Amino acid sequence: MEDKKVIEVNGLTKMFGDFTAVSAITFDVKKGEIFGFLGANGAGKTTAMKMLIGISKPTAGEAKVAGYDVASEAEEIKKNIGYMSQKFALYDDLTVKENITFFGGIYGLTRSQIKEKTNELIEELGLQDHKDKLVGSLPLGWKQKISFSVSLLHDPKIVFLDEPTGGVDPITRRQFWEMIYKSADKGTTIFVTTHYMDEAEYCDRVSIMVNGKIEALDSPKKLKELHQADTMNDVFLKLARG
């Protein structure tokens, strides 16, 4: 069971005119894995991720997410994944509860399921006093945690997190990763991009993208050995500088 592949990517390419943003990347992600997707700004991480979540059509190559083809079965994929973008993307002018109800509804949850999930989520995040506050009025760290929980509402097989901890304090980041581990333990696959190299250490496996290509892919431990570096930071600098 542990070795079942939930993401299979083969030669996936995205071109914008003459510019190749993602150049024939190939990799697999296994079920329940925490997969770190690293790269410098502009290396093509976000573009690659957008193809995997079905909002950007690949120019060439193929990819299967949760068993569905990204080019032809994007809508099926969307039923099976959760996504949290680097921009906070819940509705600022709705309350915490309303946001949960809204997204729960979109994912086709029944009223009773939504109610149950709402209570669960609010308790887990300790938001009892804030559930009727507008999301826009909450601090960023809280928003990100809510956003992550909302992306898990429909028990997706895979969750895509695009720089989930950008601009968040270290304590909240820590709590955030605890949440990630918790859901990975339940069997959810986590696909995460980040710029924090200490976070990369938390991942089961890590890929590093440079100029649209995947330059390295292995567990953090093996990557450090291979590049004779003490930290992931050094590994990243070696690869990204070329």
Next chain:
Amino acid sequence: MLPIIFVMPIVQLLILANAATFEIKNIKFAYLDNDRTPTSRALLEKFKASTYFNVLNVYTSGKEANSAMLNGDVDVVLNIPSYFERDLRKKKGNHLGLTINAIDGATAGVESVYVNQIIRNFNKNIRVDLMQASDQLPQQLNIASIPSFWYNETLNYKTFMVPGILVLLVTMITLFLSGMNIVREKEIGTLEQINVTPIRKKQFIIGKLFPFWVIGMGLLTIGLIIARLIFDIPIVGSLALMYAYTSVYIFVVLGIGLFISNYTDTQQQAMFIAWFFMVIFILMSGLFTPIESMPHWAQLITEFNPIKYFVEVMRMVMLKGSSFMDILPQFLKTLLYAFVMNGLAVWSYKKTN
């Protein structure tokens, strides 16, 4: 953005300078000739020769003329009484019946002046003619027209403007709200979040339309109450019919708004484009200047102007009391328009780029 800034004003200048004319031309004119004598025919020739009047029809009964007026097929009806020629010879004077659609009071006034000018000229000529025929020196010949202004007897401009302005407000607010909407979500980033959910395009667009539709209907209600209570505008026709038409009409505007929203990346662009259409729609709606006076090509453009239909329907139903059958052509065109625009809105909304 740069093409938008320069191209739009130029297009507007070219179209509007030609189309939004305050001249009153091509007046829809019809007559009832109960006399059928050389004199009555001579009078009608004068109208046929005038460039201001389009002589559209001859009616044989007053009833026929009235229903044409109600449908908006004619704006001016001249009624030549029986024994017009005979009375003219005997009494040296006569009265003509003139019915003018006065929903637009200013236009009606001008039309009345035009008619009187033609009649005054005719008075002069007929004097000469009759003198030769009867070999008598006529004293003073006088044909006068007695105008009756229909639908707005006192030529009150508010009666004419309030339904039109109400139309504009409902249109403007619903267009801008819907035009800004999806593009705003693009800017904030919530649209991306929506796009990774399994929501269907139809569901999304309907979800976007419905709240604005409710707002539009609410605006209509408030506007009608103000029109009735503060401006004392008569509401002759059926309220249900007004609501039925408006409920379809708002979908047209919302469809246009969402279509704009799908094709723009920023609220600024969307605002620009919405304004572009709004200005053309308003000035070519027949609200301020009569469509009949516009050049032919401009009249063709107005066929695609939803505000034109809304203005027509509101004035017809509110002031004339037109029935569903009277507004059927406008209703069907609006319905078709609604389907096309919302179809385009659904089609142009792309979850995947």
